[in-house]
Amino acid sequence: MERPLIAVLNGPNLNMLGLRQPEVYGRTTLDDVEQLCAQNAEKLDVGIDFRQTNGEGELISWVQECRGRAQGIIINPAGYTHTSIALLDALLAVDLPVIEVHISNIHRREPFRHHSYVSRAAVGVICGLGVQGYALALQAMTDILLNEETQ
DSSP: OOOOEEEEEEOTTGGGTTTSOHHHHOSOOHHHHHHHHHHHHHHHTOEEEEEEOSOHHHHHHHHHHHTTTOSEEEEEOGGGGGTOHHHHHHHHHHTOOEEEEESSOGGGSOGGGSOOSGGGGOSEEEESSTTHHHHHHHHHHHHHHHHHHHO
16 A cells, blocks of 8 residues: 655745744754654655745645645645635645644734634644644644544
8 A cells, every 4th residue: 555645835934944033943944844754754654745935826836736646734834824815725625634833832922923724724733842743743644544544
């Protein structure tokens, strides 16, 4: 049987991890996060497609490409969390399980960060646990996918 593919999609400014506001996001780089995800995916026997973009349209296109190709989506929409109804619409349209991840706790930050459009499409949200949230999301998504197979 082929390993399930999980798309791990990252939004704007995450390419600046480790440099941008280290007091909020830490010193771990996006390359470090990708390695963390790859190591965890290997242990869980799933494949990942790890990507980052600063463009909303590109992120939406990637979400749409997941339909028929990936079995689930883990997404850190970054700034588009709070602004992109189009991203929400794309996530709802692909009809896949979605887990939303944030490195910081968006509920302890500025009030405009408290609302997430993306959460409406997500089966779960992990925030405030640093980059370890990605590993937790991979475990949770794998559990969701395995549970679907056994039903």
